[in-house]
Amino acid sequence: MLSFACGHCGQLVFFENTVCLNCSTKLGFVPERLELLALEGESAEGLYRCANLGLASCNWMVTEPGRMCRSCELTRTRPNDADGAGLIAFASAEAAKRRVVMQLLDLSLPGVAPGRLGFDLLSSEHQRVATGHADGIITIDLAESDDARREARRAQLGEPYRTMLGHLRHELGHYFQPLIVNGDTEWEACRELFGDDRADYSQSLERHYADGPPADWPQRHVSAYATMHPWEDWAETFAHYLHIRDTLQTAAEYGVTVRGPRAVTLDRSLKATPQPEAGDRGLAEVLDTWLPLTYALNAVNRSMGLDDLYPFTLAAPVINKLEFVHQRVREASAVPLLDR
Secondary structure (H helix, E strand, O other): OOOEEOOOOOOEEOOOOOEOOOOOOEEEEEOOOOEEEEEEOOEEOOEEEOOOHHHHOOOEEEOOOOOOOOOHHHEEEOOOOOOHHHHHHHHHHHHHHHHHHHHHHHHOOOOOOOOOOEEEEEOOOOOOOOOEEEOOEEEEEHHHHOHHHHHHHHHHHOOOOOOHHHHHHHHHHHHHHHHHOOHHHHHHHHHHHHOOOOOOHHHHHHHHHHHOOOOOHHHOOOOOHHHOOHHHHHHHHHHHHHHHHHHHHHHHHOOOOEOOOOOOOOOOOOOEOOOOOHHHOOHHHHHHHHHHHHHHHHHHHHHOOOOOOOOOOOOHHHHHHHHHHHHHHHHHHOOOHHHO
């Protein structure tokens, strides 16, 4: 995530802020420019507040009054106005969605537009909801916005990490796979790494929940769920890649560097200086920065009595998969908008 400052007083503000807490100036995010502007009133420079300002605390701007922004317009279905609890969960989910949509825009990935990509944000309090992706529509169970329920589900499934942002990135992985893996050669390479996606999904799902993941899954997969089917392996790896890119960008924007612990017992020093242009480099250089940063962040979390911020180990086959995703994202980002 980029860093932002109030254009009126210069105070540090966050991506989600609708107002500067220092000078009370109203703020609005302009997705076309990836900028957070200081506003005079409710508009600025021919820009207006998203119609979901009140409903979803959306701080994004639009070019015409009364319209929804580039993130909110992707949502097809939400809880009805009488569902108070559902609307609270909806606002939380929309906040996570804005963050991931901003990242997709920053990466210049294709297909982030209504008619191609859509979200159904549904509450399982009133109906059965299965989080998933089908034909460009991502369905999210808003119960995942509840911290206690999500943590209970995480513990039940033995997952090291479970967040709404993670769900969104995973399902977007399913959406983007056919968009950024192109041609027989790339699909052959993809299947060589992740497995044959033409394997029966229903059978794989049944087997996964009956038998669980293989004991040696960390040697080849980024998560236990990634072992279920090649589609899930791709989606988990894609989500992990977005985690890495976003966290490294944030560290670069805030000047977070790692200079090594005082007691160095290895020949290799623990050093990292995240750079904004990390995505323009090969994955090996990205990981040379990423891994030392995660060691340091995990140590900080443990000092607070918390679990590791980054509870993952990247085996060589996983790194190869991340490299494949990295190359596909770089190539897709380089395609001019008119050719998408």
